[in-house]
Amino acid sequence: MIRSVPAAAFMLLAASVAPAGQLAPPAGPVAPTMKTLDQVEPRIPIGPDTTPGDADSVFRITEPGSYYLTGNVQGEAGKHGIQIQSSSVTLDLGGFTLEGVAGSLDGVDIGGSYVNVHDGFARNWGGTGFDLRAFYSRAERLTSIGNGEYGFYITAYMQVTDCIARSNTSNGYNAFSNGVLFTRCLALGNDSLGFRGGDNCTFRDCVAQSNDAGGYALGEFNRVEACIADSNDPVGSANGFSYGANCVFFNCLSTDNGGAGYQGGQHGSFNGCQAENNGGIGFILTAGTIENSVATANDSIGFSIGARSVARGCVARINATDGFSSSFESVFEDCASGQNTGDGFSASTDVTFIGCSASRNSGAGITAGDKTNIQSCTVSNNDLEGIIVGDGSTIADCVATANNPHGISTGNNCTIRACSSSANSSNGILAGTDSTITGCSASVNGIDGIVAGNDSSVIDCVAGDNSADGIQAGTGSLVASCTVGDNSVGIRAGDRTHVRECTARSNSANGIFAGSYCRIVENSVNANGSGGTDSGIRAFFGCRIEGNSLVQNNASGIRLESSRNVVFRNSLILNSVANISNPGGSSLPPSGNASTAVDNDNIEH
Numbered sequence: 001m002i003r004s005v006p007a008a009a010f011m012l013l014a015a016s017v018a019p020a021g022q023l024a025p026p027a028g029p030v031a032p033t034m035k036t037l038d039q040v041e042p043r044i045p046i047g048p049d050t051t052p053g054d055a056d057s058v059f060r061i062t063e064p065g066s067y068y069l070t071g072n073v074q075g076e077a078g079k080h081g082i083q084i085q086s087s088s089v090t091l092d093l094g095g096f097t098l099e100g101v102a103g104s105l106d107g108v109d110i111g112g113s114y115v116n117v118h119d120g121f122a123r124n125w126g127g128t129g130f131d132l133r134a135f136y137s138r139a140e141r142l143t144s145i146g147n148g149e150y151g152f153y154i155t156a157y158m159q160v161t162d163c164i165a166r167s168n169t170s171n172g173y174n175a176f177s178n179g180v181l182f183t184r185c186l187a188l189g190n191d192s193l194g195f196r197g198g199d200n201c202t203f204r205d206c207v208a209q210s211n212d213a214g215g216y217a218l219g220e221f222n223r224v225e226a227c228i229a230d231s232n233d234p235v236g237s238a239n240g241f242s243y244g245a246n247c248v249f250f251n252c253l254s255t256d257n258g259g260a261g262y263q264g265g266q267h268g269s270f271n272g273c274q275a276e277n278n279g280g281i282g283f284i285l286t287a288g289t290i291e292n293s294v295a296t297a298n299d300s301i302g303f304s305i306g307a308r309s310v311a312r313g314c315v316a317r318i319n320a321t322d323g324f325s326s327s328f329e330s331v332f333e334d335c336a337s338g339q340n341t342g343d344g345f346s347a348s349t350d351v352t353f354i355g356c357s358a359s360r361n362s363g364a365g366i367t368a369g370d371k372t373n374i375q376s377c378t379v380s381n382n383d384l385e386g387i388i389v390g391d392g393s394t395i396a397d398c399v400a401t402a403n404n405p406h407g408i409s410t411g412n413n414c415t416i417r418a419c420s421s422s423a424n425s426s427n428g429i430l431a432g433t434d435s436t437i438t439g440c441s442a443s444v445n446g447i448d449g450i451v452a453g454n455d456s457s458v459i460d461c462v463a464g465d466n467s468a469d470g471i472q473a474g475t476g477s478l479v480a481s482c483t484v485g486d487n488s489v490g491i492r493a494g495d496r497t498h499v500r501e502c503t504a505r506s507n508s509a510n511g512i513f514a515g516s517y518c519r520i521v522e523n524s525v526n527a528n529g530s531g532g533t534d535s536g537i538r539a540f541f542g543c544r545i546e547g548n549s550l551v552q553n554n555a556s557g558i559r560l561e562s563s564r565n566v567v568f569r570n571s572l573i574l575n576s577v578a579n580i581s582n583p584g585g586s587s588l589p590p591s592g593n594a595s596t597a598v599d600n601d602n603i604e605h
Contacts, residue, residue: 043092045070046082056105057083064088069096075125077103084134087112093120093142100125100147107147110134117142128153129168139163150174151190156198160185171196172211178219182206193217194232199244203227214238215257220265222247233258240278249273260284261298266306275302282319285309301325302340307348311335322346323361328369332356343367344382349390353377364388365403370411374398385409386424391432395419406430407445412453416440427451428466433474437461448472449487454494458482463490470507473497475515489513490528499523509534511553516541516562526551529576535559536575540584545570556581563587 043066044050051059051067057080061067064086073081073096081098084091089112098107100123107122109131118140122129129144133155143164144151151165156177164186165172172187173195180201187194187208194208199219207228208215215229215238222243229240230253240254243264251272254261261275261282262268268288275282275295282295286306292313295302302316305326312333316323323337328348334355337344344358347368357378358365365379370390376397379386386403387395391411398419400407405426408419412432418439421428428442433453441462442449449463454474461482463470470484475494483503484490490504495515503524504511511528514520518539525536525548536553537545541562549571550557557575558567562584572579582588 042066043068046073046091051082053079053083056080057109059083060085061089061091062086066090066092068092069094069120072096073098075100075104075107077101077126078105080105080109080127080131081107081122081125082109084108084110084112084115087134088114090116090118092118095119095121097121097123098125099123102126106131107144108132110137113137116140121145122147128174129165132158134158144168144172151187154180156180159183164188165190165194167191171213172208173197175201176219187211187215194229197222208232208240210234212236212238214242214259215240215254216242218243218247218264220244220246223250224248224252225250227252229254229257229261231256234279237279239263239280240275243268254278254282260300261295282316285311290314295319295323301342302337305330305332316340316344322363323358326351337361337365343384344379347372358382358386365400368393379403379407386421389414400424400428405446407442410435421445421449428463431456442466442470449484452477463487470504473499484511490525493518493520504528504536510538511536511550512538514539514543516543518543520545520548522547524549525553525557527553529554529556531555531576533559533561535577535581539565541565549573550575550579552576560584560586 046059046067046069051061053059059082061084075081104126106127107125107129113135115134115137121143123145126148128150129147131153132139136157138159140161145166147168150170151168151172154175157179159181161183166188168190171193172190175197177198178200182203184205190211192213194211195216197218200221203224205226209230211232215232236258239259240257241262245265246267248269253274255276258279260280261278263284266287268285270290270293273293278298281300281304282298282302284304287308289310294315297318299320301322302319303324305311307327308329310331314335316337317339319340322342323340324345326347329350331352337358338360340361343363344361345366349369350371351368352373354375359380361382364385365382367388370392372389372393374395378399380401382403386400386407388409392413394415396417400421402423407421407424407428409430412434414435416437420441422443425446427448428445429450431452433455435456438459444465446467448469449466451472452458455476457478458471458473459480464485466487469489469492470487472492473479477497479491479499481501485505487507488509490507490511493499493514496517498519500521505526507528508530511525520537529535535556536550538559542564545567547569551573553575555577557572557579559581563586565586567588
């Protein structure tokens with residue numbers, strides 16, 4: 001039987017018997033295989049032979065290509081160090097220095113476009129260190145120090161990355177043009193501005209420090225991210241950031257500048273920014289939005305908010321005047337203001353506050369003009385009012401604690417709803433005429449709990465442990481379904497006021513003290529008074545007292561100080577002096593027996 005040989009084995013066998021090749025080299029010289037220097041480094045060195053200068057320059061580039069320095073460049077009076085008069089050029093400075101002299105021009109001067117300059121130094125030139133007036137170009141890892149004009153002069157649509165401008169006579173970076181991108185650049189100790197920007201520029205991770213005329217001065221529609229302005233013009237009035245309209249700031253810091261932290265045009269936007277220890281206002285915003293930002297220890301207002309602006313989630317602390325100040329139709333949401341020398345919030349008309357807090361300010365917690373809307377805010381330990389607003393305002397679901405003097409104070413025609421005001425040095429709630437107070441509580445205040453002006457309504461409220469009146473209502477008002485206890489006077493009603501379905505108990509003076517022509521109807525008045533004239537209900541001229549329950553008051557149940565009062569259908573039990581005292585001589589139907597008043601409908605005595 002014939003066995004077949006596997007193909008792989010056959011090939012291996014064939015290779016083992018193949019003849020060896022020729023080992024001797026071919027005749028003739030050996031040809032070189034290495035690349036030339038031009039092939040390895042296809043660039044042109046800067047030098048007198050390759051880039052000779054002229055009357056205006058030490059070296060001059062006139063053709064596109066890639067160029068590099070092989071050593072330092074010494075400047076000459078009346079000349080640029082390197083002048084580029086072509087587009088599409090790359091210049092690698094190789095870490096070398098262009099050293100200027102007195103009377104010299106620019107270190108690098110560019111007149112073309114699409115130019116890339118990187119990795120070098122320009123120092124002590126009479127003009128600008130790097131005059132990069134080159135559209136669509138790049139400057140990377142360059143340092144410009146001690147030059148007679150700008151550190152960098154930047155034109156439109158450039159990228160400037162990892163550069164340093166220090167101790168230059170004018171601006172560190174001068175970019176009047178549009179569309180420049182600055183990334184991780186530093187401006188330090190320049191005699192004018194750190195950065196001068198045009199419109200539609202972007203700044204990322206840049207720092208302007210100790211510049212004499214301010215950190216940044218920007219045009220419109222700039223975007224600024226994670227940038228710092230520190231100690232610019234610290235004894236003067238220059239700003240950390242000055243900006244035009246429609247600029248956007250993210251996570252920036254402005255600190256220890258002589259003027260404002262941030263000041264600019266309309267429709268600015270801030271998120272996550274800080275202003276600390278600036279000599280002026282922390283933030284100045286006009287018709288814009290600011291969110292999650294902090295103003296601390298500035299020598300003026302923390303936040304100055306212009307008309308129709310929004311502040312959301314911001315904090316103002318230890319500023320030398322107000323924490324927040326705003327013009328009309330602005331909105332504050334979830335902002336906090338504490339320990340400022342002025343007011344926590346000081347606002348104009350038509351302003352809205354939602355979820356804000358103000359504490360330990362030397363002025364008022366929140367002070368605002370007419371038509372203010374305040375919801376779910378907390379004010380505490382402020383040296384003036386907790387909340388003070390003008391006419392036509394609404395305050396709802398707010399808490400005012402330990403303010404001096406009043407917790408909540410309003411103008412006329414206001415609505416106060418579901419608020420709590422306690423431990424204030426004067427009144428808990430003080431409202432003007434034609435106001436409505438519903439569902440509120442006022443306790444442990446130094447004078448009155450709730451004070452409402454003429455023609456007001458106080459409904460479903462609680463007032464307890466106040467030093468004077470629990471509730472005080474002006475002429476022509478309504479007090480209904482309220483509870484007052486442990487005050488001096490429980491309810492003090494002005495003339496022509498209607499008090500109905502209220503509970504007054506354990507007040508040290510009168511439970512209800514009514515003026516003339518009042519209606520006191522269906523109230524529960526128990527254990528009030530301390531003898532003498534302090535009674536359960538004490539009324540003056542022409543009142544109607546009907547359907548009330550008066551139990552165990554410590555003087556009279558009802559005391560009538562004048563005539564023409566109508567008293568009927570009341571239940572009086574165990575009042576200490578008399579159920580009804582009638583020194584004013586009112587006619588009590590059908591008999592005037594003040595001690596028994598047996599005909600006053602089911603009186604127990």
